[in-house]
Amino acid sequence: MRVGLFIPCYVDQFYPGAAIATLQLLEKLGVNVFYPKNQTCCGQPMANSGFEHLTGGCNELFLKNFSEFDYVVAPSGSCVLHIREHLHDDKDPEAAKTLSHKVYELTSFLTDVLKVTSLPAKFPHKVGFHQSCHGQRGLHLSQMSELVAPDFSKPGSLLNMVEGIEIISLNRVDECCGFGGTFCVAEEAVSVKMGKDRVTDHLEHGAEYITGVDMSCLMHMEGILHRQGSKVKVLHIAQILNGEQE
Amino acid sequence: MSIETKDHAELAETFNRDENRVDWHDETLWWIRQKRDKSVHQLPEWEELRETASQIKHNVLSNLSSYLQTFEANAIANGVKVHWAADAKEHNDIIVGLLQAKGIKQMVKSKSMLTEECHLNDFLEKNGIDVIDSDLGERIVQLAKEPPSHIVLPCIHKKKEEIGELFHQHLGTPAGNADPQFLTETARQHLRETFLVRKAALTGVNFAVAETGEFVVCTNEGNADMGAHLSDIHIASMGIEKIIPERKHLGVFLRLLTRSATGQPITTYSSHFSQPRKGQEMHIVIVDNGRSVQLGREDFRNSLKCIRCGACMNTCPVYRRSGGHSYHNAISGPIGSILAPNLDMEKYADLPFASTLCGSCSNVCPVKIDIHQQLYKWRQVIVKNGYATTGKKASMQLMSFTLSNPTAYHTGGKVGRWVLKHAPFAVNNKFNPWYKQRDMPEPPQASFGEWYEKNRKSK
Numbered sequence: 001m002r003v004g005l006f007i008p009c010y011v012d013q014f015y016p017g018a019a020i021a022t023l024q025l026l027e028k029l030g031v032n033v034f035y036p037k038n039q040t041c042c043g044q045p046m047a048n049s050g051f052e053h054l055t056g057g058c059n060e061l062f063l064k065n066f067s068e069f070d071y072v073v074a075p076s077g078s079c080v081l082h083i084r085e086h087l088h089d090d091k092d093p094e095a096a097k098t099l100s101h102k103v104y105e106l107t108s109f110l111t112d113v114l115k116v117t118s119l120p121a122k123f124p125h126k127v128g129f130h131q132s133c134h135g136q137r138g139l140h141l142s143q144m145s146e147l148v149a150p151d152f153s154k155p156g157s158l159l160n161m162v163e164g165i166e167i168i169s170l171n172r173v174d175e176c177c178g179f180g181g182t183f184c185v186a187e188e189a190v191s192v193k194m195g196k197d198r199v200t201d202h203l204e205h206g207a208e209y210i211t212g213v214d215m216s217c218l219m220h221m222e223g224i225l226h227r228q229g230s231k232v233k234v235l236h237i238a239q240i241l242n243g244e245q246e
Numbered sequence: 247m248s249i250e251t252k253d254h255a256e257l258a259e260t261f262n263r264d265e266n267r268v269d270w271h272d273e274t275l276w277w278i279r280q281k282r283d284k285s286v287h288q289l290p291e292w293e294e295l296r297e298t299a300s301q302i303k304h305n306v307l308s309n310l311s312s313y314l315q316t317f318e319a320n321a322i323a324n325g326v327k328v329h330w331a332a333d334a335k336e337h338n339d340i341i342v343g344l345l346q347a348k349g350i351k352q353m354v355k356s357k358s359m360l361t362e363e364c365h366l367n368d369f370l371e372k373n374g375i376d377v378i379d380s381d382l383g384e385r386i387v388q389l390a391k392e393p394p395s396h397i398v399l400p401c402i403h404k405k406k407e408e409i410g411e412l413f414h415q416h417l418g419t420p421a422g423n424a425d426p427q428f429l430t431e432t433a434r435q436h437l438r439e440t441f442l443v444r445k446a447a448l449t450g451v452n453f454a455v456a457e458t459g460e461f462v463v464c465t466n467e468g469n470a471d472m473g474a475h476l477s478d479i480h481i482a483s484m485g486i487e488k489i490i491p492e493r494k495h496l497g498v499f500l501r502l503l504t505r506s507a508t509g510q511p512i513t514t515y516s517s518h519f520s521q522p523r524k525g526q527e528m529h530i531v532i533v534d535n536g537r538s539v540q541l542g543r544e545d546f547r548n549s550l551k552c553i554r555c556g557a558c559m560n561t562c563p564v565y566r567r568s569g570g571h572s573y574h575n576a577i578s579g580p581i582g583s584i585l586a587p588n589l590d591m592e593k594y595a596d597l598p599f600a601s602t603l604c605g606s607c608s609n610v611c612p613v614k615i616d617i618h619q620q621l622y623k624w625r626q627v628i629v630k631n632g633y634a635t636t637g638k639k640a641s642m643q644l645m646s647f648t649l650s651n652p653t654a655y656h657t658g659g660k661v662g663r664w665v666l667k668h669a670p671f672a673v674n675n676k677f678n679p680w681y682k683q684r685d686m687p688e689p690p691q692a693s694f695g696e697w698y699e700k701n702r703k704s705k
Contacts, residue, residue, distance in 0.1 A: 009649065012694045013659045014687040019694035023702075035698050038652040045649075048603065048622065050629035051642040057650020137605035145283065146561065146609035148292040172276070176563045180602030185679040187600060189259040192683040193268060193567045194602075223684030 003033050004069035006062075006103070008079045008215075009041040015215045018236035022075040022106055025242040029114055033073075036065035044082040048181045052086065059087055063099060071113065072103040075238050077135020077213045080105040084139070105139055106238055107155040107213055116158065121243035124164030128207035129156065130198065130221070131174040132214035141213065145174050155213055155237055162240060168205040175201075179220035195224045203232060210234045251574065253596035258568035272566040274402060279560040281509030282610065289505075299498050300614035303551035306489050307541060313456040313489045314532065320459025321530055324521040331533045334364035340531050341366065341448070341481060342373050348479060350375070350446045356463070356470035357381040358450030359397050359554055360483045360533060362576040366448075377448075378440050380469035382433055389416045395570025397577055398507045398556035403569050437469070447473030449519075451484035451530070452553070453499060457492040460520035461530065464503060464513040471517050479527045482519065486537050487550040499553060502612035506555040540588045545623045549584045551613040558607035558617055564600055573597060580607035584620040587628060595633035598624035656695065663689040 003026065007019040026033045042062065043055030062083065066072045074080050083103045089096040110116045135141040135155075142153035159167060178184070178194025185191075199221050202210050210225075210232065212218055218234035225232050235244075252260075262268055286292045306313060318328045331337035337360075345353060353370070355361065355377050367388070370377045379388045383400035387393065389412045394400030401409065410424035419432050449470040453462040461482055463470045474480045490499065496516075504510040522528035541547050559565045559579030570578035575586040575594060580601065586594035598621045607617040628634070634642075648654045665672050666689040674681045692700075 007694050009655070009659075013663060014690065016690050016692065016694035016697050020697060023698075035695075035702070037695055037699070040652055040655045041649040043649070046642055046646055048625070049638070049642055050599075050625035050634060051646070052626050053630070054642055054646035057646060061650065061652070133602065133604035133606075137609065144606075144609050146606060148287055148289065174606075176602050176604035176606070178563065178602060180604075183599070183602050187255045187258060187564070188679040188682060189255070189262040190564050190567050190600075191602075193262055193265070194563050195684070197272070197567075219687055220684065222687065223680065226685035227683060 001032060001070050002068070003031050004066045004072040005033050005035045006039060006042075006066065006072050006074035006079070007035065008074060008076045010219070011075065011215050014219065015236065018075055018215050018238055021236065021238040021242040021244060022073070025106075025238055026073065028120075028242070029110070029116065031114070034069070039065045042079040042082045043086070044079060045181055047082065047086055048183075055086070059089060059096070062087060063089055063096060066103075067095060067099055069102065071109065072099070073106055073109045074103065075106045075213070075236055076215065077105045077132050077139050077141060078216060081134040081138035105135055105141065105213060107135075107158055108139065108141055110158060110241075111154045116161075119158065119161040119241055119243070121161070121241055122163040122245070123240050123243075125208045126166045126168050126206050127159070127240070128168050128170065128202035128205065128210045129159065130177060130202075130210055130212035130217055132212050132217045133174075133176050135213045136174055142174075158241055159211075159237070165240070168202070168207050170201050170205060172201060177217045177221055179217050181216075184220060191220070192224065195220050199224050199228075199230075199232075203230065207232055209240075211237050211240055213237050251593070254568065254572050254574070254600040255596065257572035257574065258564075258600070261569045261572055262567065268567050270405070271403060271569060275560045275566045278399075278508060279557075279610075282506060282557060282560065283509075285505045285509040285511065289501075295498060295502055296612055296614050299502055299553075299612055300551060302490060302495050302498060303613050304548075306491065307487070307547060307550055310486060310489065310541065313491060314486060317454055317456040317459055317489055318532070320457070322459070324459045326459065326521065326528045326530055329529060329531045331531055331535070333535045334533075337364045337483065337531055337533045337535065338366055338369040341483075342370065342375065344479065344481060344529060345370075345375055345446055346373075348445070350479070352376045352378075352444050353446040353448060354378050354380050354440050354444040354473040354477070355384075355448040356450065356465060356473055357384050357400070358448065358483050359394075359577060360450060360485050360535075361448065362394060363535065364483075364533070365576075366483075378437075378444070380437050380440065380467075380473055381465070382430065382467060382469075385433060385437070386412060389413075393571070393576065395578060396556055396559055397554050397579075403571065437472075441472045441476050444473065444476070445478045446481065447477035447479070448481045448483060449474055451482050451488050452503070453490050453496060454484055454488045454530075455491075455493050455496070456489055458520060460493075460518050461488075462496060462500075462516055462518050464500070464516050466510075466514040468515045471515060474517075474519065475523075477526070479529070480519070480522065481529045481531065483531045483533060485533050485535070487552075503553055503555050506557040506610065506612040536589045540585070543588065545627075546584060546588065546620055548615050549581070549588075549617075549620060551615050552581050552585075553613060555612055557610040557612065561606045561610045562601075563604065563606070564602065568600070573600070580617045580621070581615070584615075584617060584624060587624050591628060591631055592633055595628045598622075598628060656693075659693055663693070
């Protein structure tokens with residue numbers, strides 16, 4: 001199985017640790033991982049701003065970089081959702097469709113494709129798990145509080161394999177953090193207020209770390225935690241599952 | 247975007263200056279979302295009900311013209327007079343015409359978001375007709391000379407102390423009294439008097455049954471009934487999308503409506519009106535006002551399935567923290583944001599962007615409108631129609647260029663990280679909205695791409 005590693009632009013630039021953990025975790029699980037170096041971005045920043053018509057270049061690059069692989073894995077629910085829903089190629093619509101179905105968010109790749117049942121990881125800390133909306137409501141990584149349906153959580157089931165970890169409960173299990181892509185600057189006041197409220201929920205329940213499947217939400221919450229002078233850290237779920245000790 | 251009016255982001259920023267109030271507003275509406283959750287989780291068939299309702303409405307929208315004609319024929323046969331209004335102006339003209347023909351100068355009105363959409367109250371006032379809103383929340387915002395901030399809970403943005411003060415000014419209650427029970431009783435007495443003397447009553451319509459020509463009005467206060475039963479003339483205003491095919495379909499919609507809205511199993515009053523009582527006139531005004539245009543927009547037609555429960559507002563993390571008035575439209579929140587651009591794309595160009603696209607609205611919607619997908623699609627339509635600012639266009643073009651060219655992207659990333667490390671003041675300043683209340687991420691030594699070149703390239 002040849003797997004292409006897709007590292008979203010802002011993770012590449014600002015959170016290489018999350019990307020390295022993703023790579024190492026997949027390698028540990030025996031996956032043949034390749035990182036095509038000319039990749040950039042899924043195109044979501046433009047598309048969510050109403051400029052989907054400017055994402056042609058990103059689509060073209062994505063197809064060029066990843067079409068050859070059996071699967072493409074990315075440590076992000078949001079970017080994967082964008083690819084799944086919007087990757088297109090006017091010249092070869094079928095190729096884009098085929099590729100978009102091969103793209104997986106990391107935790108669902110572990111649970112659904114690799115069918116991981118144990119992980120050699122230890123993380124003896126109180127951890128708050130943030131449900132990033134696009135992964136949860138878009139990719140159905142876990143059940144949504146609005147629906148009358150059985151409970152499940154793909155990332156949650158993986159975290160439960162980690163030795164010593166204590167997942168804290170939250171008042172609002174799946175409320176949005178307010179990042180929202182360009183929303184975070186276009187609607188700065190509401191975005192920050194949403195982030196502050198999310199962070200408070202985690203802090204009030206004793207979180208030492210906040211984790212999740214999307215670094216973007218975590219970056220937003222980290223910015224607020226830092227500004228508040230909090231010692232609580234954010235970590236991408238790959239870093240915990242990879243057995244990194246803090 | 248028009249420069250004369252403030253957009254959602256600016257209005258939301260103003261709302262957020264009083265953080266305690268934002269917390270109070272957020273918690274009040276979250277409490278209602280929780281009541282909804284508790285209530286719907288008692289019904290194992292909830293998701294099936296939603297799907298059924300969505301399909302019934304799908305059928306309605308696909309056969310709207312014939313259902314409307316059936317409804318009209320049956321209503322006429324019941325002795326009701328039916329009027330058709332192409333837009334808000336025609337709707338308002340019809341109502342004033344009906345009142346003036348009878349020399350009526352006063353009217354009582356139960357809740358109708360359609361009349362808010364048509365700005366009927368202002369129009370009646372200009373024509374010398376005094377209108378009193380009989381829904382308690384509507385009455386409160388009417389006294390405050392404000393529009394409702396929520397379609398089900400019109401005065402949810404007001405604290406009880408503020409309502410006490412309003413009642414003190416307008417209804418003569420003692421200053422400083424904010425006891426909800428006392429204030430409600432005062433309003434009740436005041437409205438009783440109104441019901442007894444008004445000759446005309448206007449109600450909204452929650453469901454119009456094509457099969458029977460009857461319409462159903464749902465209230466918790468019984469105010470629609472009080473107004474309609476005592477009036478000489480009962481006028482009901484309805485949008486063309488209020489149709490349901492048969493009476494039995496109410497069994498689906500009435501179970502969904504109030505559970506979604508407030509968590510109640512059903513509205514206190516679900517009143518069926520089919521014919522005028524002896525000596526009374528009953529009129530139905532069927533209003534289009536942009537709905538047929540929306541019906542023609544393939545991506546947005548499902549928005550017409552809306553039964554106005556307000557669940558999307560209660561669950562929306564943005565609505566809860568920006569308040570209904572920040573949407574500057576009669577219908578606020580997520581559903582308002584997909585309905586409004588159809589009416590005036592320029593004026594409401596900001597609304598589809600007032601969302602993180604978290605998707606919670608679509609999940610609570612009792613008729614399964616894909617609200618957050620429509621928000622995304624409206625963004626594309628608005629930009630294509632030229633309603634994006636020049637600055638935004640330029641920055642998006644630059645972003646697109648950089649992200650379409652690996653070399654530009656790698657260089658740009660390197661420069662960006664260097665600046666953040668060595669000249670943070672260039673980024674950490676008041677011109678950066680991120681930095682205002684959040685720190686920037688720590689720039690790493692190397693990007694992942696650079697790390698990979700060093701650590702894996704040889705393999």
